[in-house]
Every structure is written in C-alpha cells, then in structure tokens.
Amino acid sequence: MQRIHIIEDDPEISSLLSSYLDARNFQCVVSESAEVAYRRGNVLFDLLIVDLMLPGESGLDFCKKVRATSRIPIIILSAVKGDTERIIGLELGADDYMEKPFNPRELLARINALLRRTGPGERSATTGKLTFDGWLLDLTNEQLHAPGNLLVPLSTREYAVLSILVHASPNPVSRDELAQLLIGHDIEPGDRRIDILVSRLRKKITDVDSRAQFIRTVRNQGYKFCSEIETSSGASRDLKSNL
The missing domain is CATH 3.40.50.2300 (Response regulator)
Known part of the structure; x- marks a missing residue:
C-alpha cells in the first residue's frame, strides 16, 4: 500500500x-x-x-x-x-x-x-550524511556506521525508527506517531510492537558501544534522540534541510 x-x-x-x-x-x-x-x-x-x-x-x-x-x-x-x-x-x-x-x-x-x-x-531517496559522537548515519544508502566505519546492520523498520527520531530531534516522538508512520494505524495500549522495535534498535547500537545511549524514553511522550547532530564535515546541520 x-x-x-x-x-x-x-x-x-x-x-x-x-x-x-x-x-x-x-x-x-x-x-x-x-x-x-x-x-x-x-x-x-x-x-x-x-x-x-x-x-x-x-x-x-x-x-x-x-x-x-x-x-x-x-x-x-x-x-x-x-x-x-x-x-x-x-x-x-x-x-x-x-x-x-x-x-x-x-x-x-x-x-x-x-x-x-x-x-x-x-x-x-534521501541524500547526505549526519554524524553524532563519532557515529555516521548515511541517508543516501540508509546505513548506520559506528566509530571506525563499522557497519551496524539494521532492518528496514529499525533504520526508519532511527531516521524518524533523528529528524525529530530534539523533540520526542510518541509511540502512537511511530505506529502511524511504521504500521499505518494506531496501536492498542497493550500493544508492545513499537517498544520492542525500539528496544532492538537500542541493543544493536549498545552492543557496539555501551556508552551510545542515543535513544531515550521520555515519560508520557515517547522516544527522543539525544545527541548533537552534525554534518560529516563537522558543521552544525539544520535537520529541516534534510527531511
């Protein structure tokens, strides 16, 4: 669809x-x-x-x-x-x-x-590269690289979650909004699919670097990407230009 x-x-x-x-x-x-x-x-x-x-x-x-x-x-x-x-x-x-x-x-x-x-x-197709704390998000190829250019394999939905949170930063994104974007409809209060997806993404990141706590839970608001985002050249980036 x-x-x-x-x-x-x-x-x-x-x-x-x-x-x-x-x-x-x-x-x-x-x-x-x-x-x-x-x-x-x-x-x-x-x-x-x-x-x-x-x-x-x-x-x-x-x-x-x-x-x-x-x-x-x-x-x-x-x-x-x-x-x-x-x-x-x-x-x-x-x-x-x-x-x-x-x-x-x-x-x-x-x-x-x-x-x-x-x-x-x-x-x-979205192009460009964003960096945060030595990590690189390659928007052109939809890939995440850890420091040392180590490729972190992400599923399509895991990459989508990361991209959504990065572009929303510094604002949090609610579970319902993530569900609408990823699944196409609201979820019931007991539906844990979004939480499980975010948990898998966090684990893949922290398995590489336990200090990389980029995705945080904001009580009653959802999830938030918490790291200063820059272009790969080091200059601060307006994420609106990288929709």
Whole structure:
C-alpha cells in the first residue's frame, strides 16, 4: 500500500482528502505544518501533497528544503490563483501543481501518474550524511556506521525508527506517531510492537558501544534522540534541510 503525506492546515480539506485516498487503497498521514512534517521525515512515504499557505514556514520553503535532499514526488495544492506561484513552485522542485478548489478525481489521476513515473527507490531517496559522537548515519544508502566505519546492520523498520527520531530531534516522538508512520494505524495500549522495535534498535547500537545511549524514553511522550547532530564535515546541520 502506497503512503501519502498530506501537509495541510485546513482540517476539513485534509480530512476529506485523506478519507478519499484511504478509500482508494492509499495510506495517508496528515501534518498541519511544515514543522510537524519535518519531524516525520519522508523515509516512509511515496508522495507528498503540500499546501502553500501553511502556518509558520510556507509550503514553498518546505518544498525547496525537501527537494535539496530527496527525489520524492511532490504535488502542491494552493488557493493562490495565477501563474506566478505555480511557476515558482515548479522551479523549487514540485512535480505538479493544482489550484483549490480541485477535483479529487483529477488529483488522484495526477498522483497515479507521478507514482507510475517514479520507482520506489527514487521516491524514498534521501541524500547526505549526519554524524553524532563519532557515529555516521548515511541517508543516501540508509546505513548506520559506528566509530571506525563499522557497519551496524539494521532492518528496514529499525533504520526508519532511527531516521524518524533523528529528524525529530530534539523533540520526542510518541509511540502512537511511530505506529502511524511504521504500521499505518494506531496501536492498542497493550500493544508492545513499537517498544520492542525500539528496544532492538537500542541493543544493536549498545552492543557496539555501551556508552551510545542515543535513544531515550521520555515519560508520557515517547522516544527522543539525544545527541548533537552534525554534518560529516563537522558543521552544525539544520535537520529541516534534510527531511
């Protein structure tokens, strides 16, 4: 099932759109701002639908930062009429642009056309390298290296958890949010799948270095990545540019 990230602050539009796409065999996750979307990253999504008029950072700035490190397909939705915003959006890296109000069937046709043109590897491709305490997270190859360039083998979901927590840093990510991103739905209070997954990831890291306590539990909030993150060159990095 292909996954779509809807970045839209109008709850009526996002609810109608996600319900329409869910009924057509897509899984949708909604973020009400660019800041929330950055925390979720794009590693688990096949396509982004982005509103331009977002609270805080604009949809145009969001698209520009995403495109700097990822080839994931982007469709812009905008209530702004005219060619100027459309041209700017396409120049900043969006693959398509639709004005509001829009026909859901036309949007669906454009989504399917984009997904047909891009393979799964292209959609999820994120580039760059991040370092923390001598460790290296290779976003291009989806690999984690311990000090000494030792490769730490991670499953797809273990890598996804690490990527989500790193991009959310310094904010914690709740179990429910991790479940939505990794499983596609909420989990029951007694469901331990997310905790077990995080525990396996922690063990793989601490088996290499017992001092590497990067992932911490935050009471009543979830999990948090706790280490200063830098680029491999040593300069501090704005993780928003590495969505």
